[in-house]
Amino acid sequence: MHRLGVSTGIALVCAASSVCAQQMDIYWIDADGAAATLIVTPERQSILVDAAFNRPEDIYSHRIKAAMDDAGLEQLDYFVATHFHGDHVGGVYALAEMVPIIEFIDYGDSTLTAGRNAENFERYLTAAETGKRTSVSPGDVLPLRGVDVTVIAGDKEFLDGPLAGSPGPNPVCEGADPDGLYCRGDDCAPTGLDSDGEDIYSLGFHLSMGDFQYVNVGDLSWGGLHALVCPSNNVGTIDLLDYPHHGNNVAPQFVWSLEPIAAVSSGGATKGGNPDGFEVAAASPGLQGYWQMHRSLGSDDAHNTEERMTANMTAENDQAHWIKAEVSADGSSFTITNTRNGYSESYTTR
């Protein structure tokens, strides 16, 4: 929380130097169960992934602006709309009036053609008129200095080959049927691509910087998560996972194939964060830290992470604490901090 002066000072050094060895910062901004993740590269290029809800007094847009101020940013290089639900693009209209957004990235035109969701898309288009709008597909790369951001999902399309290497058949997929059910023991769920409306269209991307690997797939639903890792894991293993869909209905084969070292869930007090999603994380091989933006008030202690790794404990008197990851410039390690209590853990990347 004391980084404003530090970041601003180093940003000036970076601007004047061809060699810039500062860390990458990732902020999970509290939006009460909506999504807003701000990524700031070592060269202080920025990507805001989703912009939370449209709410009175533009409360969430101001919270995003506060994180930008903390990072010393005066503009956003990219806004990435994972999809067009209101908890992902609702706040971008107000934000675009507060700060310059250079480029708006999305999966294409919305599938939502009626009601409030269609309004969200129209407002997104209006916001995007303040900058440049680009629709992307799996395999496309966002041009950034020193960081590789590759689109892995969008518009019901998915990577059709491995990001790196040739992983071959994925043993985690045993028991999974792309047209039927995925079962572990008696627990079966659909894996197809026909369910869940807008969520299945979510844009997802893989970010790498040196040895550090991060994935964010928005609210991509079960069939899409399945398609990325079965029958072959085209994403590979990673270090940090933006836990999908606010922690709800997360396909285990996806999490267990990526084997993240740490994960952060954007679940709110009463939105997202269901017990099934927590159980998938708890059983994920190699997961050392599971961080929650909010305690899930509908789940018991056994289905919430530790209090010290939870940024916001109640729905009332919400102080909007954020979770922040700081990634070393060579990608060899990262530290996650809960800004409510200053608790942090450091992890070594693969």
Ligand SMILES: [Zn+2]
């Ligand atoms: Zn959502």
